[in-house]
Amino acid sequence: MSECRIVRPVTTYEGKQGFSYLEGISRESVGSQGICMHLLTIPPGGRARAHKHATHETAIFILEGEAVMYWGDRLQHRMVNAAGDVVYIPADMPHLPMNPGPGPVRAVIARTDPHEQESVVLLPELEALVPG
Secondary structure, X not given: OOOXXXXXXXXXXXXXXXXXXXXXXXXXXXXXXXXXXXXXXXXXXXXXXXXXXXXXXXXXXXEEOEEEEEEOOOOOEXXXXXXXXXEEEOOOOOEEEEOOOOOOEEXXXXXXXXXXXXXXXXXXXXXXXXXX
C-alpha cells in the first residue's frame, strides 16, 4: 500500500558526478516510481564531472549562492545560476556545474529518475573543454 511519507534528510551519498548529496526522495528512500529529489551543496571551488542523465530530465531550484553551468554537446554554452533561479536540463544533455564563488551553492534537485544515480553517464572526454 502506498502512503504519504516525510523524509528528514540526514544521510549523504557520493554521486558519480563528484558531489555529496543529502538524500531525500528516491525509489530507495520512499519507493517513488518516477521522481527523485535531493539537496546539494557545492562548496566554493567545487566542480562536477562532465555528465548527462540518460533519458531523464532535471529541474534545479537554487536556494543560495551562484553557480556556473557549462552545457551542450561540447559544453560550449555557459549559464550563470543565482539564488531564486529555476533551471531545466533536458534528458541526455551534457553539462558540468561548478561553484567559482567564495560561498557555498545550495540547491534542490529533482529528476525523473527515481533511482537518481542510475541514469548518470560520465563524459570524461569533455572535461578538458571547461576552463579551470
